[in-house]
Amino acid sequence: xxxxxxxxxxxxxxxxxxxxxxxxxxxxxxxxxxxxxxxxxxxxxxxxxxxxxxxxxxxxxxxxxxxxxxxxxxxxxxxxxxxxxxxxxxxxxxxxxxxxxxxxxxxxxxxxxxxxxxxxxxxxxxxxxxxxxxxxxxxxxxxxxxxxxxxxxxxxxxxxxxxxxxxxxxxxxxxxxxxxxxxxxxxxxxxxxxxxxxxxxxxxxxxxxxxxxxxxxxxxxxxxxxxxxxxxxxxxxxxxxxxxxx
Numbered sequence: 001x002x003x004x005x006x007x008x009x010x011x012x013x014x015x016x017x018x019x020x021x022x023x024x025x026x027x028x029x030x031x032x033x034x035x036x037x038x039x040x041x042x043x044x045x046x047x048x049x050x051x052x053x054x055x056x057x058x059x060x061x062x063x064x065x066x067x068x069x070x071x072x073x074x075x076x077x078x079x080x081x082x083x084x085x086x087x088x089x090x091x092x093x094x095x096x097x098x099x100x101x102x103x104x105x106x107x108x109x110x111x112x113x114x115x116x117x118x119x120x121x122x123x124x125x126x127x128x129x130x131x132x133x134x135x136x137x138x139x140x141x142x143x144x145x146x147x148x149x150x151x152x153x154x155x156x157x158x159x160x161x162x163x164x165x166x167x168x169x170x171x172x173x174x175x176x177x178x179x180x181x182x183x184x185x186x187x188x189x190x191x192x193x194x195x196x197x198x199x200x201x202x203x204x205x206x207x208x209x210x211x212x213x214x215x216x217x218x219x220x221x222x223x224x225x226x227x228x229x230x231x232x233x234x235x236x237x238x239x240x241x242x243x244x245x246x
Contacts, residue, residue: 001028001159001190002028002062002063002078002159002160002192003025003026003027003028003062003063003064003192004025004026004049004060004061004062004079004160004192005024005025005026005060005061005064006022006023006024006025006049006058006059006060006061007023007058007059007060007061008021008022008023008057008058008059009021009022009023009048009055009057009058009059009060010022010055010056010057010058010217011041011044011045011048011053011055011056012056013041013044016041016215017216017217018040018041018044018045018213018217019041019045019048019055019213019217019219020216020217020218020219021057021058022058022219024211024219024221026160026192026194027192028159028190028191028192029186029187029190029191029192030186030192030193030208030209031182031183031186031193031195031206031207031208031209032192032193032194032195032207032208032209032210032211033195033196033197033203033206033207033209033210033211033224034046034194034195034196034197034210034211034213035196035197035198035200035203035210035211035212035213035227035228035236036212036213036214036236037215037236037237040213040214040215041213042164042196042213043084043164043196045213045219046081046162046164046194046196047081048060049079049162049194050075050079050081050162051067051068051070051072051075051079052081054068062075062078062079073104074104076103076104076156076158077104077105077158078158078159078160079158079159079160079162080101080153080156080157080158080160080161080162081153081162081163081164082149082150082153082161082162082163082164082166083149083164084164084165084168084196085168086142086145086146086148086149086168086169087145088137088138088145088148091136091137091138092136092137093133093134093135093136093137094124094129094132094133094134094135094137094140094148095120095124095133095134097137097148097152098120098123098124098148098151098152098155099116099120099155100152100155101119101120101123101151101152101153101154101155101156101157102116102119102120102155102156104156119154119155119157120151120155122154123151123152123154123155124151126151126154126181127147127148127150127151127154127178128147128174129144129147129148129151132144132148141169142169143169143170143171143174145169146166146168146169146170147170147174147178150166150178158191159191159192160191160192160194161182161185161191161192161193161194161195162194162195163182163193163194163195163196164195164196165195165196165197165198166178166179166182166195166197167179167197167199167202175202179202179205179206180206182195182206183206195207200228200233203224203228204224204228207224208223208224209221209222209223209224209227210222210223210224210227210228211227212227212232212235212236214235214236220232220235
């Protein structure tokens with residue numbers, strides 16, 4: 001099992017402090033939501049947790065090893081990132097794109113082992129993409145591309161899932177299906193799920209704990225009921241928004 005911990009984490013962009021001396025341990029099987037206004041630094045926090053961005057101070061520890069000392073392949077076996085936007089840079093089929101998720105485990109580029117193919121097919125089936133295997137990614141809709149990105153992450157099979165607005169471009173049924181799947185991964189396979197979500201109702205339904213980020217660099221966190229109370233939500237949303245949510 002894999003544990004990720006932040007110790008006195010400080011992140012800044014220009015003169016703006018995104019996170020200030022943040023300490024928190026994310027344990028296997030936990031489902032965390034991250035909530036904050038646009039521009040508060042949610043994506044930057046995820047990128048720091050995955051090692052794409054170095055913190056200005058403090059540490060990100062993966063099983064007590066500083067993340068900066070973990071090589072990229074080993075890191076990708078433990079931590080997977082779903083970016084906010086789904087763009088595929090190279091022309092490829094749906095199957096070939098999902099295969100990228102197995103790269104951290106390959107001894108050579110795209111070694112097609114039977115177990116890899118089984119994982120890819122299973123992931124595509126889970127995201128309802130079996131009939132799209134031979135389709136070019138350029139022909140997919142926004143929602144289909146999002147499901148393919150999620151299937152690629154499932155193929156990667158990390159211990160820690162960092163998801164930046166995973167329900168982007170998905171219709172309501174696919175949103176519920178995707179979040180239910182992530183919940184199942186946490187409960188049955190002890191995966192750690194950390195995801196940015198803007199929908200308060202989905203946060204309440206699928207997250208156990210929530211981090212609320214504010215523009216002063218403060219990250220408050222706790223169980224979902226307390227963090228989504230009017231007191232904490234008022235740090236993010238104007239009164240008229242809270243009245244609509246209530």
